[in-house]
Amino acid sequence: MNALDQLIDAIARLPGLGRKSAARISHHLLQRDAVEARRLADLLSHLHERIRRCSICGSYTEHDPCTICTDTGRDRSTVCVVEQPQDVSVMERSGEYHGLYHVLGGVIAPIDGVGPADLSIGALLRRLGGGDIREVILATNPTVEGDTTALYLARQLEETDVAVSRLALGLPVGGDLEYADRLTLARSLRGRTSLRGIE
Amino acid sequence: MNALDQLIDAIARLPGLGRKSAARISHHLLQRDAVEARRLADLLSHLHERIRRCSICGSYTEHDPCTICTDTGRDRSTVCVVEQPQDVSVMERSGEYHGLYHVLGGVIAPIDGVGPADLSIGALLRRLGGGDIREVILATNPTVEGDTTALYLARQLEETDVAVSRLALGLPVGGDLEYADRLTLARSLRGRTSLRGIE
Numbered sequence: 001m002n003a004l005d006q007l008i009d010a011i012a013r014l015p016g017l018g019r020k021s022a023a024r025i026s027h028h029l030l031q032r033d034a035v036e037a038r039r040l041a042d043l044l045s046h047l048h049e050r051i052r053r054c055s056i057c058g059s060y061t062e063h064d065p066c067t068i069c070t071d072t073g074r075d076r077s078t079v080c081v082v083e084q085p086q087d088v089s090v091m092e093r094s095g096e097y098h099g100l101y102h103v104l105g106g107v108i109a110p111i112d113g114v115g116p117a118d119l120s121i122g123a124l125l126r127r128l129g130g131g132d133i134r135e136v137i138l139a140t141n142p143t144v145e146g147d148t149t150a151l152y153l154a155r156q157l158e159e160t161d162v163a164v165s166r167l168a169l170g171l172p173v174g175g176d177l178e179y180a181d182r183l184t185l186a187r188s189l190r191g192r193t194s195l196r197g198i199e
Numbered sequence: 200m201n202a203l204d205q206l207i208d209a210i211a212r213l214p215g216l217g218r219k220s221a222a223r224i225s226h227h228l229l230q231r232d233a234v235e236a237r238r239l240a241d242l243l244s245h246l247h248e249r250i251r252r253c254s255i256c257g258s259y260t261e262h263d264p265c266t267i268c269t270d271t272g273r274d275r276s277t278v279c280v281v282e283q284p285q286d287v288s289v290m291e292r293s294g295e296y297h298g299l300y301h302v303l304g305g306v307i308a309p310i311d312g313v314g315p316a317d318l319s320i321g322a323l324l325r326r327l328g329g330g331d332i333r334e335v336i337l338a339t340n341p342t343v344e345g346d347t348t349a350l351y352l353a354r355q356l357e358e359t360d361v362a363v364s365r366l367a368l369g370l371p372v373g374g375d376l377e378y379a380d381r382l383t384l385a386r387s388l389r390g391r392t393s394l395r396g397i398e
Contacts, residue, residue, distance in 0.1 A: 002249070002250070002259075002260070002261040003242065003245065003246060003249035003250055003261060004246070004249075004250050004259055004261075006242055007239075007242040007243065007246060010238060010239050010242055011239070014224045014227060014228075015223055015224060015227050016220050016223055016224070017220075017224070021215050021216075023285060023288070024214055024215055024285075025213045025214060025215070025216070026246075027283070027284070027285045028213060028214050029213075029243065029246060030246060030247070030250060030259065030284075033247075034246070034247035037243045037244065037246050037247060038243070038244050039209060040206075040209050040210070040240075040243050041239075041240040041241070041242075041243035041244035042240070042244075043202065043205055043206040043209055043240075044206065044228065044236045044237070044239050044240035044243065045236065045237050045240035045241075045244075046202065047202060047203070047206060047225075047228060047229060047233070047236050048229070048232075048233035048236060049233075050201070050202035050203075051201070051202055051203050051229060060201075060203050060229065061201065062201040062202060062203075084226070085226070085229075086222060086223075086226045089222065
């Protein structure tokens with residue numbers, strides 16, 4: 001197998017890419033000058049040295065603690081709890097959240113052998129012990145495992161005096177009723193918001 | 200911008216990938232151990248040194264001439280003319296072709312300033328001058344430019360005594376009449392193949 005086929009193979013193993021996209025990408029890199037391929041190579045080879053987990057929130061960062069944890073301009077009384085480091089950038093992109101984060105590193109999933117002890121829950125409770133945090137937003141995914149984990153955390157936090165909330169479930173903005181699944185529609189109805197006259 | 204965002208940016212610039220897929224791929228590489236990222240980095244950084252164009256057919260190869268051009272087991276009397284090096288692997292995958300190749304390096308496209316002189320046509324004519332080749336299959340894409348280039352080549356080859364053919368146009372296998380576009384259907388009707396009784 002030559003170097004080109006090896007590259008196509010390696011790229012095809014990345015998530016969401018098949019052989020055709022891998023071939024297209026490899027040929028693109030080969031047709032451009034070597035600089036683009038070498039720049040990508042450089043970024044990849046140093047990725048693991050340059051990026052670490054923030055020792056406070058657990059998200060990816062080049063400098064520990066991360067820029068969000070050290071940003072004094074942010075609302076330090078709110079913590080948004082997410083499953084994975086990449087969820088931090090997703091939340092940030094919404095432009096709606098200005099507090100801190102806590103990355104669990106997964107969800108409770110007994111089938112996969114993941115229990116509460118495998119997640120960064122102890123560290124979250126220690127952060128709350130500091131006394132500055134007044135609200136915890138549970139932003140685990142709206143899946144069975146995400147819901148289970150959120151419920152588990154809510155119960156763990158019952159003893160403390162922080163407010164606990166969960167991201168709203170409902171129709172996606174710009175979506176169409178016709179394409180909404182039954183469960184989403186049911187949750188969206190149950191969580192309906194008052195416009196006038198209904199308390 | 201940290202090393203992770205730089206990688207996401209670089210990947211998002213590859214053909215067929217957006218920011219979301221780029222983020223997913225980068226996080227995948229970060230979550231796996233460093234070996235996978237480093238292997239990809241190694242393949243990318245040496246790609247341009249390892250892969251060159253075959254001096255006979257123009258396709259990508261590690262050793263010049265390429266394994267197809269030097270394979271004495273192949274039918275050396277037929278040459279399939281394609282636009283780009285990647286078309287060689289596409290043709291090979293069909294398992295139906297066992298002759299040689301010739302890569303033009305593009306198509307005649309006056310709008311993009313590409314004329315016959317920019318393509319590897321002189322080299323093709325010199326190969327035909329050798330006298331071993333008896334058929335040229337024109338496998339440029341079924342586009343306006345591909346058709347123009349095929350017609351141009353057919354005219355150039357009129358003086359020689361090689362047979363010249365073009366890939367058949369028609370319905371894709373497994374396709375549905377309902378989804379075939381008007382032009383494809385028209386070409387498929389015009390090029391209909393006899394099953395019985397029609398000459």
